[in-house]
Amino acid sequence: MGMKVLAAGAAAAALLAPGASVLGVATLVSPAAAGSGSCMWDDQATSSLGVAGPVPEGLSATNTHGETVTLNKRQLTRAATIIAVGNDEGIPARGQLIAIMTALTESSLRVLSNTSAYPHSADIPNDGDGSDHDSVGLFQQRPAAGWGTVENLMDPVWSSRAFYGGPSGPNHGSPRGLLDIDDWQTIEPGPAAQAVQVSAYPDRYAVNQPVAEKVLSAVSGVSLTSELECAQPAGDPPANLPPGFPGALITAAASQLGKPYVWGGGDFSGPTGGGFDCSGLVLYAAYQASGGRIRLPHYSGDQIHAGQGISWNDKQPGDLIFFSYPGAGGPHHVAIYVGGNRILHAPRTGDVVRYGTIDEFAGEIMTVRRLG
Numbered sequence: 415m416g417m418k419v420l421a422a423g424a425a426a427a428a429l430l431a432p433g434a435s436v437l438g439v440a441t442l443v444s445p446a447a448a449g450s451g452s453c454m455w456d457d458q459a460t461s462s463l464g465v466a467g468p469v470p471e472g473l474s475a476t477n478t479h480g481e482t483v484t485l486n487k488r489q490l491t492r493a494a495t496i497i498a499v500g501n502d503e504g505i506p507a508r509g510q511l512i513a514i515m516t517a518l519t520e521s522s523l524r525v526l527s528n529t530s531a532y533p534h535s536a537d538i539p540n541d542g543d544g545s546d547h548d549s550v551g552l553f554q555q556r557p558a559a560g561w562g563t564v565e566n567l568m569d570p571v572w573s574s575r576a577f578y579g580g581p582s583g584p585n586h587g588s589p590r591g592l593l594d595i596d597d598w599q600t601i602e603p604g605p606a607a608q609a610v611q612v613s614a615y616p617d618r619y620a621v622n623q624p625v626a627e628k629v630l631s632a633v634s635g636v637s638l639t640s641e642l643e644c645a646q647p648a649g650d651p652p653a654n655l656p657p658g659f660p661g662a663l664i665t666a667a668a669s670q671l672g673k674p675y676v677w678g679g680g681d682f683s684g685p686t687g688g689g690f691d692c693s694g695l696v697l698y699a700a701y702q703a704s705g706g707r708i709r710l711p712h713y714s715g716d717q718i719h720a721g722q723g724i725s726w727n728d729k730q731p732g733d734l735i736f737f738s739y740p741g742a743g744g745p746h747h748v749a750i751y752v753g754g755n756r757i758l759h760a761p762r763t764g765d766v767v768r769y770g771t772i773d774e775f776a777g778e779i780m781t782v783r784r785l786g
Contacts, residue, residue: 461506461507462500462501462503462504462505462506462507462510463497463500463501463507463510463630463634463636464497464498464501464634465494465497465498465501465633465634465635466633466634466635466636467635469487469490469491469494469633470487470490470632470633471486471487472484472485472486472487472490473485473490473628473629473632475624475625475628475629476624476625476763477621477622477624477625477763478620478621478622478623478624478677478762478763479621479677480677483518483622483625485522485523485629488524488541489522489523489524489541490523490629490632490633492517492523492524492525492541492552492570493514493517493523493629493630493633494633495570495571495574496510496513496514496517496552496570496574497510497514497630497633497634499571499574499575499578500513500574500578503575503578503580503582505578505592505593506599507630508599508603509578509592509593509598509599510630511603511623511626511627511630512592512598512603512606512607512626513574513577513578513592514626514629514630515603515604515607515619515620515622515623515625515626516553516577516607516610516611516619517552517553517577518622518625518626518629519607519618519619519621519622520549520552520553520554520611521544521551521552521553521554523552523629524540524541524542524552525539525540525541525551525552525568525570526540526541526542526543526544526549526550526551526552526554527540527542527543527544527550527568528543528544528545528546528548528549528550528564529543530545531547531548531550532548532550532557532564534564535550535564535568538564538565538568539568540568550564550567550568551567551568551569551570551573552570552573552574553567553573553574553576553577553611554611555567555573555576555577559589560585560588560589561573561576561585561589562576562584562585566584572584576591577591577592577610578591578592578593579591579592579593579594579610580592580593580594581593589610590609590610591610592606592609592610595609595610597776597777600773600776601776601777602620602774602775602778603619603620603623604616604617604619604620604623604739605620605739605777605778607619608739616739616740616741616742617739617742617746620746620762623762623763624763624764655731656730656731656732659703659704659732659785659786660730660731660732660733660786661731661732662702662703662704663699663700663703663732663750663785664699664731664732664750664752664758665703666698666699666700666702666703667695667696667698667699667750667758667767668758670684670685670690670695670698670767671766671767671768671769672766672767672768673685673688673689673690673760673766673767674688674689674765674766675689675690675691675760675761675762675763675764675765675766675767676688676689676690676691676694677691677763678691678694678712679691679694679760680693680694680695680697680698680712680760681694681697681698681712682697682698682701682702682706682709683698684698685698689760689766689767690760690767691760692714692747692748692749692759692760692761693710693711693712693713693714693717693748694712694760695750695759695760695767696710696714696717696734696748696750697709697710697711697712697717699750700785704785708720708785714736714744714745714746714747714748715744715745717734717736717748717783718736718744718745718748718781718783720783720785721734721783721784721785721786722783722784722786723781723782723783723784724782724783724784725782726780726782728782729751729782730751730753730784731751731752731753732750732751732752732784732785733750733751733782733783733784734748734749734750734751734782734783734784734785735748735749735750735751735757735772735780735781735782736748736780736781736782736783737749737775737778737779737780738778738779738780738781739778739779740777740778740779745781747759747761747775749770751782752769755771755772755773756769756770756771756772757769757770757771757772757774758770761774
């Protein structure tokens, strides 16, 4: 069968966005990328996804807080514009995902006016009125920060191009778009979004990653395996476990390999809700390894105060590593160090307890603590 393209009605819907005629039908409507059903992050890391089939009438997905996010056809049409712009400019699928995560978080995939800051913005086609300083549009970009005019930023095609940035971006690297961020493809999607947006709430973008993945899959027509499910397999345990408590801590955590990530999951006796979150795994392992002596709180922001602070160069297997976004008030993740570049952790929704690498958190602030 031939590749699917948008039906005429759906194409018209995609072009309802103000200024969308800048690209035209031929570039806004593009076939889905090859590799349907494969692991997106292995096979399509350097490929763009296009818009295929009619835009869905609606979609519901669950974010990492376990909350249901419901989107209507107009919101999904905005997502289709973001995807189509990315496809037209050759943005890798990972970049398209980050863009959708950002617009979900900033505007719920709506073109927002801001009548408090710009009364005339009410006269520009919009999906509602916002009130965040002088921010407007899908990505809540600020004219005062140099992103563009109000008219520019309420055009979803322009604002998408500005978010992506790069050599063909309208701002030519100032402010920086995603492609202007060094090594953006090697850092986590949440921090990558934050690097562009420079938000006072840097942790919020990652919350919408599972929702963005489902949107990208539904609108592109490509059956995507979650990035989180494409993570490294469990792997083999360390060859030589350290003696005493550190080795017992690793052993206790490793006994739960393969258990699903569950927000708030895990207590002193084992998984709750079927699995663990990052701090739940650590509190379980510490309690088991210490024979019940160590009872950590169930929150990485509190766990970071337990035990003894250790310099990065002095870390040893069995130490805890806490990961924080630059500028954040505390850690968003904790893992057990197992030696070399490896960690043992419960990463996030959609993933499982597994071995991983420190490189998964490149660009973040890392703090080491030792229990005992």
